[in-house]
Amino acid sequence: MSKQERWSKLLELLAVEGKLDVEDAAAAVSVSPATIRRDLDELAEQRLLVRTRGGAMAHGVSYELPLRYKSSRRTSEKQRIAGAVADLLAVGDVVGLNGGTTTTEVARALVLRAGGGSAEPGESQSGPMYTVVTNALNIAGELAVRPQFKIVATGGVARPQTYELVGPLTVGVLNEVVLDVAVLGVDGVDPELGVMTHHEDEAGISRLFAQRARKVILVTDSSKMGKRAFAKICGLDQIDVIVTDSGIAPDIAAKLSEAGIEVITV
Structure with a gap:
């Protein structure tokens, strides 16, 4: 799975659940927790999500979709x-x-x-x-x-x-x-x-x-x-x-x- 595919999957999970846990996200995309932490940090820098302790949550209204x-x-x-x-x-x-x-x-x-x-x-x-x-x-x-x-x-x-x-x-x-x-x-x-x-x-x-x-x-x-x-x-x-x-x-x-x-x- 490429980095872009991994990011898309993480955002998809976030849209459904509203929040992400590092360990659960790592299992979902079959990579290490360290890789997920780096991914979440980079996505947070782009304001695609908000970093939390141990994971991430949706950014503002971005994923409050019908x-x-x-x-x-x-x-x-x-x-x-x-x-x-x-x-x-x-x-x-x-x-x-x-x-x-x-x-x-x-x-x-x-x-x-x-x-x-x-x-x-x-x-x-x-x-x-x-x-x-x-x-x-x-x-x-x-x-x-x-x-x-x-x-x-x-x-x-x-x-x-x-x-x-x-x-x-x-x-x-x-x-x-x-x-x-x-x-x-x-x-x-x-x-x-x-x-x-x-x-x-x-x-x-x-x-x-x-x-x-x-x-x-x-x-x-x-x-x-x-x-x-x-x-x-x-x-x-x-x-x-x-x-x-x-x-x-x-x-x-x-x-x-x-x-x-x-x-x-x-």
């Missing part, structure tokens, strides 16, 4: 997807993130990358490494305390089920920005109908994210492939890359590739 976030399925797949997306983003990019469990993992993967890596040649770490535009309150809350990120929260009316901001205020902000990359989580991808989500208000905001971006990356586990949902976000012609797990059906992957989309499986 139940659907705490009990989300396919966590390991989503973390692998998130890591692959982070590798596609360049220092200095303006990145749009809508709400959802997978885009939340993308935000966390960017935190780990920004905290653990060095600047690219010619880049300075004195300022933000990424600008993130998001309509997700939980993502904005996790990233706002980190100097490596400039955060633009859209404003709008909050949907308590997903922490997403929607409505005219959200549209107004998005109409004033230009994105390098939009990273979108969705509820369904159909080779004929396109990309969908369950709620029409969220669909409209995700559609605008796509329209404001030079490049659109779809992030979803393979369980959403071939599925339909109520509200259409956009057609496949607006999607440049899909990052998913290796469980995607070969025929669906082939149809997506035929539509001109780069399909990355992890």
